[in-house]
Amino acid sequence: MKIEVKDWHTVAKWKWLKSEDSCGICQMPFEMACPKCTIPGDDCPVALGKCSHAFHIHCIMKWLENGRTECPLCRQPFEFDNN
Ligand SMILES: [Zn+2]
Ligand SMILES: [Zn+2]
Ligand SMILES: [Zn+2]
Structure with missing residues (x-):
């Protein structure tokens, strides 16, 4: 009698x-x-963009200082959501 064992490695998927x-x-x-x-x-607040993506303020500031204007995640123009 052969028992079929599901290989969990193939079932488990990387989750974002x-x-x-x-x-x-x-x-x-x-x-x-x-x-x-x-x-x-250290003061390291979270910056929220209007596209609803969030980053450390230092991370997004460095990103924008490099001449980029788009959100790293969705590629929309990044704007801070100040609300
Ligand atoms: Zn920081
Ligand atoms: Zn960060
Ligand atoms: Zn975004």
Whole structure:
């Protein structure tokens, strides 16, 4: 009698983290500071864009300083959502 065992390796798929949970640039969770801020207590707020994608303020500022204007995730023009 042959028992068919499903190989879980083929069933398990890579799951993308929700963009709300981690920075789309450095991939660090928002509960941790960005790679530039290794000292605990550094002010590293989260910046929310109008496209609803969120990044560490330092990560998105560096991204925009490099002459880019689009959101790294959805390629729409990035605008800060100040509300
Ligand atoms: Zn980041
Ligand atoms: Zn930072
Ligand atoms: Zn976006």
